[in-house]
Amino acid sequence: INKGAARPQRIEVIERTERSLIAEFPTAPNGYEGLLSLAYYSDDSKGHSLVKEIITMAGAPDFIKSQAKHLDEQYSLIDISLEDLLPELLARVHSERGGKQGEIVIYAWSAESKASLACAEFIYNRAPDGVFIVGVNIDTVKNPQDSTTPPGTHIYDTTGEIRNRLKWESAPQVYIVDSEGKIRSVSGMKEISREWTKNPNRARGTEGQK
Numbered sequence: 001i002n003k004g005a006a007r008p009q010r011i012e013v014i015e016r017t018e019r020s021l022i023a024e025f026p027t028a029p030n031g032y033e034g035l036l037s038l039a040y041y042s043d044d045s046k047g048h049s050l051v052k053e054i055i056t057m058a059g060a061p062d063f064i065k066s067q068a069k070h071l072d073e074q075y076s077l078i079d080i081s082l083e084d085l086l087p088e089l090l091a092r093v094h095s096e097r098g099g100k101q102g103e104i105v106i107y108a109w110s111a112e113s114k115a116s117l118a119c120a121e122f123i124y125n126r127a128p129d130g131v132f133i134v135g136v137n138i139d140t141v142k143n144p145q146d147s148t149t150p151p152g153t154h155i156y157d158t159t160g161e162i163r164n165r166l167k168w169e170s171a172p173q174v175y176i177v178d179s180e181g182k183i184r185s186v187s188g189m190k191e192i193s194r195e196w197t198k199n200p201n202r203a204r205g206t207e208g209q210k
Helices: 007-024 030-041 044-056 062-075 087-096 114-126 161-165 188-195
Strands: 104-109 132-137 153-156 173-177 183-185
Touching: 007 030, 030 044, 030 062, 044 062, 087 132, 087 153, 104 114, 104 188, 114 132, 114 188, 173 188
Parallel strands: 104 132, 132 153
Antiparallel strands: 104 173, 173 183
């Protein structure tokens, strides 16, 4: 694929390739795996459309359908109000930001996942002023010797309640909540990577949350 091509064109080329594989080898997993990867790579609307289709494909292996169903559950959270889903978490955010309005980034992290800790730093360094960041630790047991402190406000979800409501199976996961308190993206890391630039006001240990 020509790297200079616009992103939608690249996605279209990849999708055609994977569908051709499925048509030629309907019982092989490769094409279905490719479509599922494309769902992860695409924006939420396109991704949701793809996983719904994969779930109905007769030749798709069960393990692919299982992953697609889980993604479908996550995509189904889009436009759900945090007030309805996790009122306690939203109340904590409102309390800590002093009534200020703005977007919220909620990310999952685990002390056992270096990828989730790196993800947390990346988010914090790029978040625009006014975006509130909440890190949810999904470890069921907190090691008292663990001094890991990724950026943002921390919530320890030892009961698994937040994890279950947000349909998280592992870390990292990144959701973006709009200024009205509704989940607008369940694949927030893609947006952050593509559209957010480094914020000099987010130096660790200096400014705190803005």
